[in-house]
Amino acid sequence: MRRKELRIMVCEYDAVVELPDADQKLLLAAREACKNAYAPYSKFQVGAALLLENGEMILGSNQENADFTDGLCAERVAMFYANSTYPDVPVKAIAVTAKNAHGIVEHPAQPCGSCRQVLVETESRYNAHMRIILDGRKRIQVFEGADNLLPFAFKPKDLE
Ligand code: THU
Numbered sequence: 001m002r003r004k005e006l007r008i009m010v011c012e013y014d015a016v017v018e019l020p021d022a023d024q025k026l027l028l029a030a031r032e033a034c035k036n037a038y039a040p041y042s043k044f045q046v047g048a049a050l051l052l053e054n055g056e057m058i059l060g061s062n063q064e065n066a067d068f069t070d071g072l073c074a075e076r077v078a079m080f081y082a083n084s085t086y087p088d089v090p091v092k093a094i095a096v097t098a099k100n101a102h103g104i105v106e107h108p109a110q111p112c113g114s115c116r117q118v119l120v121e122t123e124s125r126y127n128a129h130m131r132i133i134l135d136g137r138k139r140i141q142v143f144e145g146a147d148n149l150l151p152f153a154f155k156p157k158d159l160e
Helices: 021-034 074-085 113-126
Strands: 011-013 045-052 057-061 091-100 131-134 140-144
Touching (some): 021 045, 021 057, 021 074, 021 131, 045 074, 057 074, 074 091, 074 113, 091 113
Parallel strands (some): 091 131
Antiparallel strands (some): 011 140, 045 057, 131 140
């Protein structure tokens, strides 16, 4: 028997102004993207902003449906758009913000399992870690790489 211990890392900030400039810019873009959310059912609006290696910024927001299972999270809307528009350009960072009836959530809304899986896939695809910035009024979290969000992920190499 081997007992293994995995370490995951997160940096936490108390306010947007404490973040490096590039992260601040991306987070503010995610807040803008949040305004385009279509979330009449959950009333939970999520915005995502991606920074690509070529400097391009891609925005996305959650898009819901009367058939609830057909909606899609902001992260995947943005990620799939980026990957389909710029298939050869790595994604350097993603910022995510979420709003409920009281405004931006106090503590970061955590990406769902499916979005984590898609972040892992995008990192594998471009062989590059992504910076993941999660917005909250009381706390902003920054992860260096999706392995910190989804340890033991199913990856392309598992198909071999
Ligand atoms: N949602 C996202 O857009 N991203 C997440 O990471 C978590 C959840 C959306 C899906 C749905 O439209 C609403 O938030 C409530 O779950």
